[in-house]
Amino acid sequence: MKFIDEAVLEVSAGKGGPGCRSFRREKFVPLGGPDGGNGGRGGSVILRADTSVQTLLDFKFQPSWQAGNGEGGQGARKDGRAGEDIVIKLPLGTQVLKYDNENSAVGELVVDLDELGKEFTIAQGGRGGKGNSFFKTSTNQAPEHAQPGEEGEKGVYMLSLKLVAHVGLVGFPNAGKSTLISRISAARPKIADYPFTTLVPNLGVVQAKGGRSFVVADIPGLIPGASEGKGLGIRFLKHVERTRVIAHLLDLAHLDEDGNEADLEQLFDSINHELAQFSEELAHREQLVVLSKADAASSPERVNEFVERFKARGLDVHVISSVTGQGIPELIEKLATRVTLEADNAVNAQ
Numbered sequence: 142m143k144f145i146d147e148a149v150l151e152v153s154a155g156k157g158g159p160g161c162r163s164f165r166r167e168k169f170v171p172l173g174g175p176d177g178g179n180g181g182r183g184g185s186v187i188l189r190a191d192t193s194v195q196t197l198l199d200f201k202f203q204p205s206w207q208a209g210n211g212e213g214g215q216g217a218r219k220d221g222r223a224g225e226d227i228v229i230k231l232p233l234g235t236q237v238l239k240y241d242n243e244n245s246a247v248g249e250l251v252v253d254l255d256e257l258g259k260e261f262t263i264a265q266g267g268r269g270g271k272g273n274s275f276f277k278t279s280t281n282q283a284p285e286h287a288q289p290g291e292e293g294e295k296g297v298y299m300l301s302l303k304l305v306a307h308v309g310l311v312g313f314p315n316a317g318k319s320t321l322i323s324r325i326s327a328a329r330p331k332i333a334d335y336p337f338t339t340l341v342p343n344l345g346v347v348q349a350k351g352g353r354s355f356v357v358a359d360i361p362g363l364i365p366g367a368s369e370g371k372g373l374g375i376r377f378l379k380h381v382e383r384t385r386v387i388a389h390l391l392d393l394a395h396l397d398e399d400g401n402e403a404d405l406e407q408l409f410d411s412i413n414h415e416l417a418q419f420s421e422e423l424a425h426r427e428q429l430v431v432l433s434k435a436d437a438a439s440s441p442e443r444v445n446e447f448v449e450r451f452k453a454r455g456l457d458v459h460v461i462s463s464v465t466g467q468g469i470p471e472l473i474e475k476l477a478t479r480v481t482l483e484a485d486n487a488v489n490a491q
């Protein structure tokens with residue numbers, strides 16, 4: 142399925158039904174009073190974060206959504222039926238922003254659907270009009286007046302999906318990010334021996350010991366200059382913005398443009414520079430350095446050299462191989478601890 146993370150949404154709630162103007166006409170009841178019923182309320186448009194949708198693709202085909210109108214009131218004090226609400230299912234992590242259609246300008250955040258099941262009424266249905274029976278008073282026994290129904294709310298919004306995950310996998314193309322997520326979760330993204338295999342983000346749920354689980358996001362690879370549009374750019378970084386920890390993958394078998402073994406510390410810094418271009422906040426997110434493809438490293442000395450160099454900078458370093466499984470259980474354990482520790486801290490801070 143095509144992954145789309147931005148779309149325009151146009152909503153209109155239903156109009157309230159008109160109130161009825163009517164007088165009781167019955168045999169043997171000469172001066173029947175007013176008996177016009179109220180109009181039904183218009184249906185509302187409700188948004189809900191739901192697991193059954195992963196992308197905003199549907200909104201490319203159907204940007205416009207309309208709830209039902211309320212029915213008119215009737216004689217004999219019969220109220221009109223309310224219009225039907227509609228519930229629009231959106232992927233978890235969808236942010237709804239104001240949108241100026243004519244100037245293609247995105248405005249303030251209206252709601253962030255950052256929890257499953259979270260609901261928000263984006264357009265309230267119009268109130269039904271009161272029928273003339275409502276206006277009967279001691280001084281006005283026969284009101285002629287009945288109200289029209291109110292218009293429903295309308296609006297144009299920009300939907301922007303920002304995935305919700307605990308851990309973000311970041312790194313140069315081909316570093317082994319997708320291979321890692323497929324090794325530690327049920328996610329099965331495409332894996333291949335060329336850069337930019339991953340074109341859209343993938344999510345995977347990782348089960349750790351003790352019944353703990355966390356969500357990992359694998360995103361397209363980053364290269365130096367990505368913030369200026371090189372490669373696939375940096376727009377996908379929005380999908381790791383909400384993560385608590387970034388696992389920064391560096392391929393131990395990575396060769397530079399001249400075919401020599403790359404200086405992974407330099408590469409690490411240049412990728413972090415791109416993160417900083419995206420947002421200062423993301424650049425300061427906690428990172429775990431993950432040296433990948435240990436099985437393909439030219440020598441154990443090379444592995445140790447980088448472990449020591451990153452450690453000397455006070456960074457947490459892990460050596461893994463998604464092929465042999467080396468270091469994988471330890472990495473899962475470390476990530477699970479980080480993620481749950483963070484959650485505990487958040488609870489304690491309240």
Ligand SMILES: Nc1nc2c(ncn2[C@@H]2O[C@H](COP(=O)(O)OP(=O)(O)OP(=O)(O)O)[C@@H](O)[C@H]2O)c(=O)[nH]1
Nearest residue numbers: 314315316317318319320333334337338339362463
């Ligand atoms: N030897 C070895 N090869 C690996 C390992 N992990 C991944 N690979 C290989 O490296 C290549 C790239 O792997 P991917 O997982 O597609 O890399 P990626 O980081 O997702 O790449 P992009 O999606 O292009 O950013 C594939 O040919 C994998 O089979 C590993 O631990 N050892």
Ligand SMILES: [Mg+2]
Nearest residue numbers: 318319338339
């Ligand atoms: Mg990939």
